[in-house]
Structures are given as C-alpha cells and as structure tokens.
Amino acid sequence: MEYRKLGASGLKVPALSLGTGTFGGSNNAFFKAWGANEAAEATRLVDICLEAGLNLFDSADIYSAGRAEEVLGQAIKGRRDQVLISTKGTFRAGDGPNDVGSSRHHLIRAVEGSLRRLGTDYIDLYQLHGFDALTPVEETLGALDDLVRAGKIRYLGCSNFSGWHLMKSLAASARLGLARYVAHQAYYSLVGRDYEHELMPLGLDQGVGAVVWSPLGWGRLTGKIRRGQPLPETSRLHAKDVTDRGPQVDDEYLYQVVDALDEVARETGKTVPQVALNWLLQRPTVATVIIGARNEEQLRQNLGATGWNLAPAQVARLDAASARPAPYPYWHQAQFAERNPPAVS
Template identity: 45%
Template structure:
C-alpha cells in the first residue's frame, strides 16, 4: 500500500481517495446505503484511508451514509468533506462567509456523527466574501479541534495564492490541498495551478479521472447521452453553464483522445478505464486519485486499474495525444467534485 503526505503537512493519505457523491438514502440514488457500506469496507480493507464527501451530495445524505459506514473504524479514516454550497434559501446560507461556514461545519459534524473532520474544504470560491474572513474562520475551526486540516476545491491559481497569503498574514492555518478536475481530457491545471500548488504547499486530489465517464466508453461520438445518464441530467438542467459543460465535454477532440485510449487498451489487452487510471496514477503532480464507484465491483475494477503498469512508450503516446486540452468551465471554474 502506498501512502504519501498531503501537501506541506504530516497527514498521511492513500494514493487513492474514495469519492462518495453517489451515496445516499433516496430510492433513486445510484448507490444505496447497503452497497455504500460494502464499498467503504472494501476500500478500507484494501488499506486505503482517504474518504471524501460534501454537504451538498445527495442533499446531505451522502454524509449521513458515510458517517454510519465508518463509525466503527473512525480512527482509521482520513475523513474529508466540503462546505460552501447553499443550505437554505437565505443569502447567508451559502458561500464562504464565517456565518455560513460555521453553520455548515456544525451541520456536517452532525450528519457525519463525528466530533472532528480531518480535512475540511472550501467547495468553490466565493467572490462575495473577503478571503481573509474565510481563512480566519477556517483557522478558528482548526484551533477549536473540530477540523484538523483545511483545503479547497476548484480554486484558480490566483485564488490559491490569495488564500495562502491571507493565512500567513493572520498567522493562521494554510490550505494543504486542492481538489481539481484532472484526466486525459482535462489537463488545463498543468499550466498554472499545478506549479502554484507545488510552490504553496498544496497536494492535489484529482477528481473525474475518467472524464465524467467519457474515458470509460459511456458516451459515443455523435450520439446524445443516454436517458438517465449523468450527462443527460446535466444537459436537461435549466442552467446554461451546465449545458455548456456537457457540450464542451463531448467535443470532438475529447472523443479523439478517448479513441486513442481505447486503441491502447485493445493493444494491451485491458480496459479503457484501466488505461486512463494508470496514466493518471503515474503523474507525479497528483497526490491522490478520487474514485467515485457506484458498486463494490466497480471499486475493485478501478483499484485494479490503478495498479496496472503502463509501458513508458504508451504514457508518452497518451501525453502527446492529450496535450494542452482544456476542461469546460462551470460557473467560471472547472466542474465541482
């Protein structure tokens, strides 16, 4: 089992992170609680320790399911969650203000059934709140013992620098991690964000490693996403940005990359997800790869993919095929995990 420290910290995490966006209690949820518990147990039994959720996943029920699933093994888990998403209709029930984050943290602690969170993350930037206020509030959470480490998700390079400077200015706690969209079809973070994270002590947790399913062969060139699929749901949203994300994701260049991945998989006698995950695991700039399995069987297949060894010549070929691709933005940022 491989572990590494998260950014400029002493927190040891597995090179694989379990993402739990699919966990919930609604009958229509992709992963009901019984299967979610199987996934969590299999993940921990395999020696991995980082589990990530968010207060907005499945209306908060993802946190409830995760909390119950890890209750007996809490000390073995590096538990991560996120705050910022709307938790009510009022203007102070969203964002990164002290007012909202304080309520959001307390609500997450209740749903998770724990008295501390190992990694508390700002889910998205908040242009309406001074970053000094956000970092001061997060520092207070750490000093209170309710949070051990802090991180961010979907921040720009400039946003990361501003946050770290604000933390230094108040003598507070800096970010140790960034969650970012990263895969063979989404390499935009390499230009500015990766160097910024390395300079300012943030580890990178890569979400959507299979390009929202495109690199797993779930979508076909020239064919509308199947009814009930994640992309079909996004395309049906009233938000123009959500629809733009789908259009951008299904760009011809991304299908060209997916075709190259499929060709490599055929030559190596393996699957396209295996090739995509193995390529990502070999990226030295990535601290941990966030998997979002819907079943224990899918988790097993993904873990096997991350253990697959790609020949160096294949990695070079994939690098060339996917170089300088740009992931489509949502709300001015890469799509949130």
C-alpha cells in the same frame, strides 16, 4: 495501496479515494444520475475499500442535500479510527441570505452540520467547495483556523479555485500565521487538462496537493463511449442537467483520446478507465484521485488502476492524443522554457 503525502503536510493519503456523490441520491435528480447507494450498499463499498487499503472518503454538504454525509456516517460507524474523511462546504445549503458562502457565520454552521451528519467530532480534510469573492479571505481563513484550533478540522483544502484565488489565500495565511491550504480539489482528466497550466505549477511551488475530482472526464472515459455508438443506458450524460453543469468536451476530441486509450488498454491488458486513472496517478502534484462507484463491480475495476504503471512511451502517446492549445499567457511562456520550465515535460 500506495500512500502519498498530502501537499506539504505530514498527512499520508491513499493514491485513490472514494467519492460519495453516489450515496443517498435516490431523492435528488442531479445526484440520482450519479447513483443512489443507501447505507447497506455504501457499507459494502466501504468494506471493499478498506480491504484494498483505500481509507479516504470524500463528501460535501450539498451532495443530495446532506444525505450523502449521513449515509457515509452510517457506513463508517464503529470504525472512525480506520478512515479519513474529507468533506466540503461553501455552496448554498438553505434559503437564507447567510446560508451560502465562506463567511465566518456560514462556515461554522456548515462544519457543525457536517460533523452532525457524519456522526463524528472531527473532519480530517475540510475544503471550501468554491471561492467566495464577497467575503474577505482573512475572515474565511480566520474562521477555518479557529476550527482547526478547536480540533474540529485537522487539515484545510479548497476546491475549484483559480490560481490567484489560491495564491491570495496562501499569502494571507503566511502573513497572519493562520492554517493554510494543503490540498486543492480540482477537475483534471485526460479530456480536461486545464489544471496543468497554472494550478499544477502553483501546487509544486507552494506545496498544495491535488485531490482530483471527475478523473474520467464526467463519465466520458468509462470505455463505453465510442464513435458511432449510442450512449450506454446507465450513463449520467443522458441527463441534460448533468451535462450542462459539467465540463464541456468536443466529441471528436473525446474520440481521439478514447482511441489512444483503447490502444494502450490492449497493450497493457487493463481497461480504459484503469489506464485513464493510472495516467493521472503519474502526474506532478497529484496526491489522490477520487473514484466513484455505482456498485461493487465498478469499484473493484477502478481499484485496479493501482499497483502498476504505464510505460513512458504509453504516457507520451496519451499526452499527445489529449494535448490542446494552451491559452495565453501559457503558450507565450512555453517559448521560454529556459526561464519557465514546464511542470510536465
């Protein structure tokens, strides 16, 4: 397994990490569509990951209402020193008016709850799950800095921020001498390249590493979805609640990208998901790509995305097939590459 620095920090993380959205989802319709691994199955997946050198496991307090963190805690019991844990908070975790957001009140309670469910006394990477526009960034960062100084959090990250959200927060950290975000957990895939327009150049400039979620386009790049064929029975895309809450992708665009993936997969002898993941691993700022797995077979297949690289011509072919018109002002800036060089050439 290749290890990479997480942004401008000194922490090294594996190129692939395991997402735990499939853990403990048996009693939650949304997360059940992802998977429903309980402790025994989760422990086996963790075993396989550690054997392969993958030691970073990502969760969130809202995954199956905290059950995913509990199952992860059981799966790593007795080997905490061998793993890195990342988890997230901010989204609603109760019915009360203060059970949501990035206020000092909610974040401290959220972190304490995650520590309890995970069965640990520190979190390696703690990320805000989304931006809270109703709480001053100074309050949020002050609370996180206190948690870092207390030893409950080692590194800070955020997720699903706009460029200005992230830059405002980084500027506040610098101004006040507070711990800063070194990671941004963001959606990025061959059928979702919006990350490249602003967040990637920001990450390069400010030393913020990308922790990529849903690298297979919300289950669309599994190799099982093709023109003229029905969705596979196990696809999460059957659930309207899942599709409505995820990235929207035009069918014809998806098939165009899958056609290119099929060609490259045949040339390399790899699977479509392995090619899609390997493409991401070659992008600027990407520190780690979060893979998911319903079972051992899926996990082992996804682990096969490392240890090799696509040829430049193959990368260029996938780039061309997945290219989309840039929104303003990025299409305008692209006309002046002499002064605004692209993050991805």
